[in-house]
Amino acid sequence: MQQQQGNRFFFNVDWITVLIYIALCAIGFVNIYASVPPEKTMAFGFNELYGKQLIYVISGLILGLAILLFDGRLFNVFSPFIYGGTLLLLLAVLVIGNKVAGNQAWIAIGSFKLQPAEFAKFGTALLLARYVGSFNPKFRDFKSIAIAALIVGAPLLLIMLQPDTGSALVFLAFMFPLYREGLSGYFLLIFLGMIVLFVADFLVPTWILITIITVIAGLFIYNNRRKQKIIFSTVFVTVFAIGYLFLIKVAYEKVLAPHQRSRIELMLGLKTDNRGAGYNVIQSQIAIGSGQVTGRGFLEGTQTKYGYVPEQSTDFIFSTIGEEWGFLGCSVVIGLYSFLLLRLINLAERQRSTFSRVYGYSVACILFFHVFINIGMTIGIIPVIGIPLPLISYGGSSLWSFTILLFIFLKLDSNRMGFF
């Protein structure tokens, strides 16, 4: 270890992850460049989106390397303050934030716009890791679950108030690190069941669903007729499920905004609206589908070049990749993400400290939610939810927040041999 002294800051850093990070940023830059109308790419300009993105990427890289210079223990120690700071920012944005497209999500600092919801992710991840790392709860009792829910729920609620449903949804990713630390798998199953029932309720009449649920519950109870506890919980779940079915009918109409309802209906194929609400997704699918196997080539995508996909450099950047690079390009991008996610989990598992492991899981799962929801949205298997594609979508806040998220973990990982 002595001979590594000169290189102390970068000792043990997982450079493979850094390489994937750089690759994804580069892919993002190239495709943002392609998404800009052709007449604006004649001369390179730092006022254009791709010029700004280049600045974000370079500064993001510097930020990441700077994080590696910190002492990893600081993140554990300061996590409550970082969390508190992001909560304050989330509160501030509700007061002094700029309203953009109906969402009060941005704080303008000079010409620079900050999106606190992006930074709330690593703040929450840090505090959750700290809680689990310090108290080592097994999430078998109500109290520990309630504390974890509170840590995740506070920023989630504040983001919902903006309202930015997409970013809020990402906070559900924290269920996975908790699951890893002992939270019952039933929570995930219940969550999954709720989604399935929600979708099924649109496609199948409610009375049929109730019949199916009752029959399955009846058979289950019959099979376990000696075990009173199982009978009790089955009845509870059944009643809950049926109640939920009626509740979502009401909640769907009352809670969701009209544009959200139409996005869901479009995704489920219950209605078509190629000119209005469905236009974006249709055009995005056309762009991706027209890429075929090898794509139309760099700067050759007609959907991209002639501006048929709105929001193409931000939330719909994947449509540029699909159109100009085809199935091969899409596979490379999804492959890179998958490799990154699996590697992050492996890195998390090699940590000695619970803090680092929980944090690693959080990073991986947040990234996973972003990638899945974003790509799923551009190809029409998930309703339109406006969250960026990590490291690729245009935008400084998002790029920096993912950089910070990722590089904190890399720093923690480089210290895995354990000073704490």
Added chain:
Amino acid sequence: MDQLFNRKYIVQGLFIVIALILLGKLFYIQIVSDKYFLSAESNVLRKIYKYPARGAILDRNGNVIVQNEPVYDLMVTPNEVKAFDTLALAQALEIPIDDVRKNLRKARGKSTYQSTPFLKQISVQSYARLQEILYRFPGFRTQDRTVRHYPDSVGGQLFGYVKEVDSADIASSEGFYRPGDYKGKSGIERSYEEILRGEKGVVNTVYDAHNTPQGSYADGKYDINAVSGERLISGIDMRIQKLGEELMTNKVGAVVAIEPATGEVLAFISSPGYDPNLLVGRSQGNNYMSLIGNPYKPSMVRPIQGRYPPGSSFKPIDALLGLQEGVIDVNSTFNCPGYYMAGNHKVKCEHVDGNISMRRGIARSCNTYFCHVFQKLITKNGMKKQRQTYQDWRDKIAKFGFGEKLDIDLPFEKAGYFYNADHYDKIYKNRWGYTTVISQAIGQGEITATPLQIANAMAIIANRGYYIKPHLIRAMGDKIKKEYVDKNYVGIDVKHFEPVIDGMQDCVNSPWGTAILSRIPDVVLCGKTGTVQNPHGKNHSVFIGFAPRDNPKIAIAVIVENAGFGSTYAAPIASYMIEKYLKGKVTGSRAAQVEWMKSQNLLPVLKDKTKPVKSVTKADSLLIKKADSTKKVKDSLSIRAATIKQSVATKPKGNKTVPSENPVTQK
């Protein structure tokens, strides 16, 4: 802890499953389905079609008889339209101001960003006016097209008409036609549609999401230049087509003239005719409806759709078959007491000639003579075998083009009726013989033919034994159609023709002939008149003929409905047309007769359709079971008893200026 460590695999497994789901959907939309690719193309590509000019049609002398005229469609792209001076546009286009609003609404309904027709076929004058002010109307542009123009204003049924395709055309064309294309719907325009229409051109332009043109697609690699339709050369001689239509003014009927050596149709007249220019342009629809509603049915193509009994014009064919079968020879005579007894039925003849030869029989149109020939033909194998012999006779006559379509190059051709033996078996329960069908001997009763079939039969006699499939178009561009050189022989030896033609020559050129008044100076016209009994009204006037006798240049059939004797109207009309064709003009005093003929109005008095028709009278015995066909012949002949006597007494001469009073009749 081990148990919890395994949860890593669940989380990682979830990542992999989701990645595979994403890739699966991508595989479907990018590789399996080409729907998205095509949608991307249709997003950015706008095809602007360039319409080719239809091919011109020339007559046999190289005169243009069908050509094109430029018109302009005013197109509109609704989302490019800004508020404009509606009144100014309406005035320039000469349409009501409400139509401007209505058309714009309609265009908007079709598509807001595609260019759709606002007003079709603007005249050159309106176009000139519009061009000056078009800059004031953003979103509007003009598209040039061509429409048909028929300089001679004749040949309505012959040329047919061209119309915008309807949804059925588009559906059946497997993607060739698109809305806005034109297509020949009848006549030559229809039968030669694929040659005349040419190839549409297309310019591919790329548009961005704001519908701003972004230049040519793929540097014009997929653009196509419009190719004009090919030129057709028809066999029609416009001089006699025009003369014929004029002669047939205010008459119902048909004229078909054929060049025997080639089978080319020289004239194809359906009367009443109409100006084909009526079915061009914006008033097409209204004019079409009024043609359809006309009680004289100008929309009917009589030369190929009218079914007429051939009448006496059938007699030369009887004679030819008699000679070929050997049942008569050139010198055979039959006694004509003024009638022929078919069993206990009397077929009347219009004259009493005593012993009559074949030559004179043809010239005088002797019913008795040809009933005898028919009797011999059908009974030559004995009375027991009449059925087979009839069928044999029928098959031999059918070679002259009766009973089947001649397959002329026009749509909607019909064939006349000419029945097989089975047909009579059914009606008469096998108890029938030559007496039952004797009326066919003189071209009456069950047999019918179209004027084209009758003219073609005349071409066969002119050719001494064969015909070439009649056709209107002899060449496309510079290529001669190959199928129109085959000679169809009818199985009659050449030597049998001359005696028959002698009779036909006499018919027109000897004092006792029925058509002597239609003799053409210096030209040997061989012909045959016919007065076709018409159960629905006055008899039809028929003439068939060819000229000159040696090396014939023209064979003709003329049918004037409800005009009485063949010699009165049909024969003169034929003779004027033949003279015009052979000499270039009608000479001498006959020129004045032409004008007289043109002025004759022979349109039948229309029946009041509100009254129910009293009794069913049909030309064929098919519907009236018991009454055999001879009876009808007999009835109609008795009507004209008076004229027969006169005709025997009066030597036909002079009296040329008023042909209608000429008492010479036939049959």
